[in-house]
Amino acid sequence: MQTLSKFLSYKIKTIAIVDSSSSGPEVTLPYWDAEIAGFSTVHVPQELQTIPEIVAFIQEHAQAAICSHRLGSYQAPLFYGAELAASLYDAGIPTLLVTQYLEIDQHSSIRRWRDKLPVVLHLREFDFSTLRHYLDLCVSELQGHIPDSRIPYRVMVGVEHVEGVAGDQYVDVSIDYWDRYQRIRMPIEVFPAELRDQIEPGTWLFAMVNVGAQFAHELYFRDFTLAPEPQFDESLTYCVNVLDDINESENPFLWFEKQQVYAHQLEIEVFGASKDLYN
Missing domain, CATH: 2.40.50 (OB fold (Dihydrolipoamide Acetyltransferase, E2P))
Structure with a gap:
C-alpha cells in the first residue's frame, strides 16, 4: 500500500502496458504515444496469467499502467482489464483503462468495477497529447482530490x-x-x-x-x-x-x-x- 507522504510527490517515469494478446479482440495499445509523451514503457509479459502476478510486476517495474479491457485471446480470455485496473487502484497505482468496446461493456464488465476506474477511454481518445492529463486525474483521485x-x-x-x-x-x-x-x-x-x-x-x-x-x-x-x-x-x-x-x-x-x-x-x-x- 502506498503511503500518503510518497503519494504527495508521486512521479511517473515508467508506464506498464497491459495488452490483449496478438490474437485477442482488442487492437494493440499504441504504447508509442506514451513514449512520445515523455514516458518510458515496459510491457507486462504475456506469460503472467493472474492479477496478483501482474500487479506485483507493475509495482516492481513501473509507476502507472495503461490496460486494455478485453485481455487474453478470443478463445481463452484471462479476466477483464477493468478488474485488473481496480486491483491496481487498490494498490495505489494510477491506471488508464482503454478499450474499443466501451459502448458495449460499459453496462456489464466495466460497470462492475467502475468505482475504482477514474479514467476509462475509448481507444480513439487515447493520444499522447492528453495522456499526462489523464494520468494526473488518476493520481489526484488517489491522493483524495475527487472531481x-x-x-x-x-x-x-x-x-x-x-x-x-x-x-x-x-x-x-x-x-x-x-x-x-x-x-x-x-x-x-x-x-x-x-x-x-x-x-x-x-x-x-x-x-x-x-x-x-x-x-x-x-x-x-x-x-x-x-x-x-x-x-x-x-x-x-x-x-x-x-x-x-x-x-x-x-x-x-x-x-x-x-x-x-x-x-x-x-x-x-x-x-x-x-x-x-x-x-
Missing part, C-alpha cells in the same frame, strides 16, 4: 427491469435524482449476494452513486441496501454526501484507504421535509 463527477452520494435507486438467466442477468435501474428519464443497465453481480434474490421490478434501494457524472458510462454503484418505496417525490430529492467529513479533512487518507476505512460507517440521513424512511 465532482466522481464523488459518491447516497441516493435512491429503483429497479425497473430484470432480464436474463441465472449467471447472466442484467438489471435496469432508475436514478431519479440524476436523470428521471434515463435508465441504466448493470450486471446483477453489482448487487450484494444477499440482496440478489430480492432484486425485481418495483424494488427500491439506497446506493452510493456518483450523481455528478455527466454520462451514463461514468456512473458507478456500491453499498446497496434495501429502501422503502419513496413517497412525495423523495427519489427526486434524497441525496446525501456522507463523506463530507473525510473529503474536507485537513489530514486525509489516500482516497482508496478512505473507502476501506469508512465503508462500514456510512449513515443514512433523512430530509426533514420527507416522510420517515424507516417507518
Whole structure:
C-alpha cells in the first residue's frame, strides 16, 4: 500500500502496458504515444496469467499502467482489464483503462468495477497529447482530490427491469435524482449476494452513486441496501454526501484507504421535509 507522504510527490517515469494478446479482440495499445509523451514503457509479459502476478510486476517495474479491457485471446480470455485496473487502484497505482468496446461493456464488465476506474477511454481518445492529463486525474483521485463527477452520494435507486438467466442477468435501474428519464443497465453481480434474490421490478434501494457524472458510462454503484418505496417525490430529492467529513479533512487518507476505512460507517440521513424512511 502506498503511503500518503510518497503519494504527495508521486512521479511517473515508467508506464506498464497491459495488452490483449496478438490474437485477442482488442487492437494493440499504441504504447508509442506514451513514449512520445515523455514516458518510458515496459510491457507486462504475456506469460503472467493472474492479477496478483501482474500487479506485483507493475509495482516492481513501473509507476502507472495503461490496460486494455478485453485481455487474453478470443478463445481463452484471462479476466477483464477493468478488474485488473481496480486491483491496481487498490494498490495505489494510477491506471488508464482503454478499450474499443466501451459502448458495449460499459453496462456489464466495466460497470462492475467502475468505482475504482477514474479514467476509462475509448481507444480513439487515447493520444499522447492528453495522456499526462489523464494520468494526473488518476493520481489526484488517489491522493483524495475527487472531481465532482466522481464523488459518491447516497441516493435512491429503483429497479425497473430484470432480464436474463441465472449467471447472466442484467438489471435496469432508475436514478431519479440524476436523470428521471434515463435508465441504466448493470450486471446483477453489482448487487450484494444477499440482496440478489430480492432484486425485481418495483424494488427500491439506497446506493452510493456518483450523481455528478455527466454520462451514463461514468456512473458507478456500491453499498446497496434495501429502501422503502419513496413517497412525495423523495427519489427526486434524497441525496446525501456522507463523506463530507473525510473529503474536507485537513489530514486525509489516500482516497482508496478512505473507502476501506469508512465503508462500514456510512449513515443514512433523512430530509426533514420527507416522510420517515424507516417507518
